[in-house]
Amino acid sequence: MDDAALDDLRAFLPPLLRALEGLGFVARRLGPTQLAQVLAIVAEPHAALGAARPRLDGWPDELAPVRERLEAAADEALAAYAELGEAEDMRGLYRALRHAPRAQEALYPLAEGLPPVSRYFLTPSRRDDPQLMARLAEAPARDDVGVFHVDNEPGARGGFSLFVPETYDPGEAHPVVFALHGGAGSGRSFLWSWLRDARAAGAILVAPTAVGETWALQGQDVDSPNLERILGLVEARWNVDPKRRLLTGMSDGGTYSYVSGLVEGSPFTHLAPACAAFHPMLTAFAGASRMQGLPIHLTHGVQDWMFDVDMAREAKSALAAAGARVTYREIEDLSHCYPSEVNPDVLAWMDATAG
Numbered sequence: 001m002d003d004a005a006l007d008d009l010r011a012f013l014p015p016l017l018r019a020l021e022g023l024g025f026v027a028r029r030l031g032p033t034q035l036a037q038v039l040a041i042v043a044e045p046h047a048a049l050g051a052a053r054p055r056l057d058g059w060p061d062e063l064a065p066v067r068e069r070l071e072a073a074a075d076e077a078l079a080a081y082a083e084l085g086e087a088e089d090m091r092g093l094y095r096a097l098r099h100a101p102r103a104q105e106a107l108y109p110l111a112e113g114l115p116p117v118s119r120y121f122l123t124p125s126r127r128d129d130p131q132l133m134a135r136l137a138e139a140p141a142r143d144d145v146g147v148f149h150v151d152n153e154p155g156a157r158g159g160f161s162l163f164v165p166e167t168y169d170p171g172e173a174h175p176v177v178f179a180l181h182g183g184a185g186s187g188r189s190f191l192w193s194w195l196r197d198a199r200a201a202g203a204i205l206v207a208p209t210a211v212g213e214t215w216a217l218q219g220q221d222v223d224s225p226n227l228e229r230i231l232g233l234v235e236a237r238w239n240v241d242p243k244r245r246l247l248t249g250m251s252d253g254g255t256y257s258y259v260s261g262l263v264e265g266s267p268f269t270h271l272a273p274a275c276a277a278f279h280p281m282l283t284a285f286a287g288a289s290r291m292q293g294l295p296i297h298l299t300h301g302v303q304d305w306m307f308d309v310d311m312a313r314e315a316k317s318a319l320a321a322a323g324a325r326v327t328y329r330e331i332e333d334l335s336h337c338y339p340s341e342v343n344p345d346v347l348a349w350m351d352a353t354a355g
Helices: 003-028 035-041 043-056 061-086 090-097 099-112 115-120 130-138 187-193 195-201 223-237 252-261 281-285 309-321 340-353
Strands: 146-150 160-164 174-180 204-208 240-250 270-274 295-301 325-331
Touching: 003 035, 003 043, 003 061, 003 090, 003 099, 003 115, 003 340, 035 043, 043 061, 061 090, 061 099, 090 099, 099 115, 099 146, 099 187, 115 130, 160 187, 160 195, 174 187, 174 223, 174 252, 174 340, 187 195, 187 204, 195 204, 195 340, 204 223, 223 240, 223 252, 240 252, 240 340, 252 270, 270 340, 281 309, 295 309, 295 340, 309 325, 325 340
Parallel strands: 174 204, 174 240, 240 270, 270 295, 295 325
Antiparallel strands: 146 160, 160 204
């Protein structure tokens, strides 16, 4: 890059990254009672990114690969803010926030050469870790790390998206996280709810998309065989620790992590439902030997407007009574949205409880 392009980049990247953090702030606090205040807080990042966006217009053709990714990330973020301002109901808000993972997907490949982008794609508490940043910067280029999408184009069902950290060592067994999206979602989008933490911790991350419109919560279970198929594909290529296979999910995905993860023969060693529905019948259907000592981490919000927190409290009691090793976390200000801040604790819990 020449000096002019570097000046443009220095002016452009901070507003872009602040705007993306702002969308994460909205997504974490998405609830009917506090929405107006939340949107007011993020108005400034939106305006700053809009003002900086023209800085890329004059870049030469040789910088097109970088410019196009930055433009795509910025345009998706700006579209999210525009639609948030126009949304009339919760459905409109969720639709607006679908632009955020698209922006992250466009931006992520630039983490390899731009340290500010690399830091953005890390757990906030690890961004100033010099050893981690050095390991990422020095990681050799290879074709078996990064983000992959397998039969998981937008609108596709039954495929999966995958992240393998740049620090992956084939001689070391790595934990694997299967993260299940909420109703009407997709693994391609939900991948970004966990990527920062998987990257910081050196975990392999798999985000499947349900075979149907949502997970098989009733009727024939078509998703469990698909999850086992995907796990087999991942383990055939990467070194996965058989004692650290986490099944987690949000909303319908969290509920399905109960449905699939409690049955006898499930390949997953740890379950971590978040903001999920629960019925005591789930423990009745679970195998007694499966339940004994099974590590389960529950997260729920006191302000959840879809699944009342009493449902999670009931799950805690019922699962513990059935013999599971239950860790319970109740978050006072959490509504029905995914609390990414718990991801590092869930990974640490899995390490501590691995058999």
